[in-house]
Amino acid sequence: MARIVMKFGGTSVANVDKIRQAALHIRREIDAGNQVSVVVSAMAGKTNELVAWVNEASKFHDAREYDAVVASGEQVTAGLMAIVLSEMGVPARSFQGWQIPIETDDAHGAARIENIDPSMLIDRMDKGMVCVITGFQGIYPPTGRITTLGRGGSDTSAVAVAAAVKADRCDIYTDVDGVYTTDPRIAPKARRMARISFEEMLEMASAGAKVLMIRSVEMAMAHSVRLCVRSTFDDPNAPQVTPDGVPGVPGTLVCDEEEIMEKQIVSGITLARAEAKITLRGVKDKPGVAAAVFGALADANIVVDMIVQNVSDDGARTDITFTVPDSDYDKAMRALETTGSAIERESISGSKGGAKISVIGVGMRSHAGVAASMFRALAEKGINIQLITTSEIKTSVLIDEEYAELAVRVLHTYYGLDKQDV
């Protein structure tokens, strides 16, 4: 017997037929003797509709009213799911955030979960009932008003519920069947992973893989909640087999490193396109310069990705290079030009159309030379590296976007990630 939290996103509950399909997965887990709580998103498109009405009502709306309106979408799905389950003979009831309660702070529209009382949920699960919980929402107890967690917050809700009820697993049902070594549309030999560590998943998500919200992975790591990414559209009654072909949970398990027996040096390769690079040359090498540069960009609401600063030759002047999304390139250049007097520098230059390729793997910690072999593999194909940044378990390079797909495929093969049966 296991205790499982199952989360279904908007495309998995887009209409009553799809809700019924999702319910078959729930019934399978109940039939297997497991205890189940379910977290649901709004039906696909509904949250956008509600947000559009709020914006039509006023561009400068009270975030508390925004939350009251947009939280209604999950309420509909939760009730419908409970009805569908009951009709299948699975005892179920819906819970809204305030009914549990899921307590948050008062940052309406982007609230953080502070506490979940698990007693009611555990009591129902002990009795064989499925608790269907509205994702994305909670309550701020001092005012008794509904809060929402921000877009994609249902993943976070599911992980928080799983932590609160001490679930053995939190299954994230989505429209893909797991986490791949790289994007299969780019590298047809991409392999679905059976397991990946929290740290690697975080780096994958930050580096461009869009399977899970970063926040939910962080929370899962902090509370040691084992996450499983799997597909709603798999046959609910098919034998449950892992990507490695053994009986177990289909999909990719995101878990502690200790649970992964055979660690890959490189687990995955990600690609982020449309990165523009900007270089400030001959910047005075003194305290506060970097703060002035990136402060100006932050004030203009520009998110900076890679940052590289070399040591200066003579200790007097240095070069700083960083990347921003192509769409923010012009705005970033303007922001830096208008702060010209504050930031002494010899020149600014830059270009759009870069691609960031990252190789990720916890094995890098103990294996020297991963970065070097990556550069060599790219050099053999004549791909020029414009920028390099590294973290403990990731090496990223910026290259010309033209070579992006080629680079991904070359590295995928180079690190032995290709499917064996292809």
Added chain:
Amino acid sequence: MARIVMKFGGTSVANVDKIRQAALHIRREIDAGNQVSVVVSAMAGKTNELVAWVNEASKFHDAREYDAVVASGEQVTAGLMAIVLSEMGVPARSFQGWQIPIETDDAHGAARIENIDPSMLIDRMDKGMVCVITGFQGIYPPTGRITTLGRGGSDTSAVAVAAAVKADRCDIYTDVDGVYTTDPRIAPKARRMARISFEEMLEMASAGAKVLMIRSVEMAMAHSVRLCVRSTFDDPNAPQVTPDGVPGVPGTLVCDEEEIMEKQIVSGITLARAEAKITLRGVKDKPGVAAAVFGALADANIVVDMIVQNVSDDGARTDITFTVPDSDYDKAMRALETTGSAIERESISGSKGGAKISVIGVGMRSHAGVAASMFRALAEKGINIQLITTSEIKTSVLIDEEYAELAVRVLHTYYGLDKQDV
């Protein structure tokens, strides 16, 4: 300064533009120095959409889940209305049923309001804030689950809130501008009434006028809540003038009889079409026969309208005639035939296509001969009366549907209800 509850139905809040139009009425009342709470329905069509999903999910759904789903519609409107009001500079916040709380019994889907704590609402209104309240819904405190009051329940919510906060008036904003002496589509000379008593309004509603839900009028009468029926689509900034042309509240005020100075003998005339009549002849005149007949119909879920039983000539046998909707005629005949042995009678006959015309007025209590004059007026036009029933302030006749419009116009003129300026 007055304290007013303003209720807006589905067509009055069908989209954000209409919500804005409704909000102008609210701002007018605030600008006039009044205290205001607002009760809103779901946007037109939304409740039907939600109900359809529930029925698609399961025909035999848990009423508690039905309530959780369908209550979400009002939540959206309340939030949007609060946002629109705030943007107009009118301080406002939304309240859901459970946040006030509006306490009901546990008859999910058709709950009755048992208690409303007015303290939070009065506190906010004292501070000049508009409380925007979700109609139609409440909470059953022992389980903490959301309840709904059944279709049209927002009128009832508004009256209950008005009673709880001791409002001076409960304004029901709708797509008609008041209560008319009869249907203006049938009698172009129909006049909009400035005032009508609760009792007359109840008889009008039961007899076919569809302006207000009967339950909300009953509750208003019980708690002496003055109701005003008025149009959302009137110019919010036009001078406020009663149907009598004097400064005051536009629309029709439904109030205690004592507030109506000049009582009409007949206040209004209503028409209900498609009434079928069924006659049981030669029924044994003994206790329990009527119970057997109407018990059989109730078991078949058939609502009976008029019932007439004559005294028998010889004390042995009698005739019973009653009406049912045309659509239930065949079902009613079958129900009576299958209970043939229980109800001894000589014959059953009946026909569809009747129309019930009712004349209504509290003045009938003190004026003899209203019924007689009604029969005379119809006889003068050669209209045959098939059935007659009376209550204290209403006389109803069943006639052939062909003559329905003619009868309404004749009686409208006969009782002096025609507009003077036409």
